[in-house]
Amino acid sequence: MEPVIHLTDKVAIVTGASRGIGAEVARTFARAGAKVVLASRKIEGLTAVADEITAAGGEALPYAAHMGKTEEIQALVAAAVERFGKVDVLVNNAATNPYFGPMLNIEDAAWDKTFEVNVKGYFAATREVARHVQSRGGQGSIVNVASVAGFMAMPLQGVYAMTKAAVISMTRTLSVELGPDVRINAIAPGLIDTKFASALTQNEHILETVMQKTSLKRVGQPADVASAALLLASDMGGYFTGSVLTVDGGWSLG
Ligand SMILES: NC(=O)c1ccc[n+]([C@@H]2O[C@H](COP(=O)([O-])OP(=O)(O)OC[C@H]3O[C@@H](n4cnc5c(N)ncnc54)[C@H](OP(=O)(O)O)[C@@H]3O)[C@@H](O)[C@H]2O)c1
Numbered sequence: 001m002e003p004v005i006h007l008t009d010k011v012a013i014v015t016g017a018s019r020g021i022g023a024e025v026a027r028t029f030a031r032a033g034a035k036v037v038l039a040s041r042k043i044e045g046l047t048a049v050a051d052e053i054t055a056a057g058g059e060a061l062p063y064a065a066h067m068g069k070t071e072e073i074q075a076l077v078a079a080a081v082e083r084f085g086k087v088d089v090l091v092n093n094a095a096t097n098p099y100f101g102p103m104l105n106i107e108d109a110a111w112d113k114t115f116e117v118n119v120k121g122y123f124a125a126t127r128e129v130a131r132h133v134q135s136r137g138g139q140g141s142i143v144n145v146a147s148v149a150g151f152m153a154m155p156l157q158g159v160y161a162m163t164k165a166a167v168i169s170m171t172r173t174l175s176v177e178l179g180p181d182v183r184i185n186a187i188a189p190g191l192i193d194t195k196f197a198s199a200l201t202q203n204e205h206i207l208e209t210v211m212q213k214t215s216l217k218r219v220g221q222p223a224d225v226a227s228a229a230l231l232l233a234s235d236m237g238g239y240f241t242g243s244v245l246t247v248d249g250g251w252s253l254g
Pocket residue numbers: 015016017018019020021022039040041042043045065066067068092093094095096117145146147148188189190191192193194195196197
């Protein structure tokens with residue numbers, strides 16, 4: 001019997017797939033039957049995850065692309081179509097947070113980089129995949145990994161938080177403009193155990209403060225986010241569009 005939530009015959013691009021949440025999304029999607037295209041800047045990490053997927057019987061294409069560069073994003077989508085014939089699913093997950101500190105002190109270069117990857121990159125990839133799906137008269141699903149930072153006050157990570165609010169806004173507006181052929185949803189993770197969050201998870205004071213407000217009393221794992229992405233990407237999530245699924249153990253409500 002086929003599993004209830006599956007991605008059989010689907011082709012999915014996952015950005016930021018060399019580690020953390022993106023790598024777990026790629027593994028989960030491959031287990032669910034998808035052919036996956038893994039993107040990030042460095043090919044080594046991608047190849048390692050792709051090899052794991054292939055060894056487990058799945059199909060994966062590692063592809064190096066900087067998600068702040070529109071031409072590299074276009075080349076990524078073209079490579080996915082060339083290899084697997086189409087793209088059905090995009091998970092925008094690669095993001096950056098180069099500055100940690102009071103918002104007023106951020107340098108322009110760090111501001112630009114944060115918006116370039118986290119907002120322009122998500123938008124450019126969405127545009128490429130949505131146009132591709134529209135041009136072949138298919139059905140697509142786009143999942144944007146945002147953050148609870150997009151709707152909570154986030155001292156010392158203010159500009160990063162602004163980019164996540166922008167992703168949520170983009171998701172809502174595009175859900176109206178892209179229906180009925182392309183569904184687009186966001187996930188708002190709380191604190192998840194990855195390299196990205198290590199400055200927070202390894203700081204006892206920050207960790208304790210977050211845990212006090214987190215009903216489930218644990219840091220999230222990449223698999224907690226990957227399962228939400230699987231639901232939104234699959235046909236079982238077929239009536240979700242414009243949603244923001246919070247996966248934070250209750251932190252943002254505490
Ligand atoms: N961890 C958390 O607590 C948390 C909470 C809320 C939201 N999120 C969101 O979850 C997503 C994934 O985060 P994570 O925690 O899994 O981070 P991570 O473990 O640090 O992984 C980040 C991934 O993004 C790639 N990447 C970074 N900059 C890139 C660029 N310019 N172009 C292409 N790829 C790039 C990295 O690979 P390369 O170095 O090879 O490029 C890596 O694969 C992000 O959108 C983040 O904002 C995380």
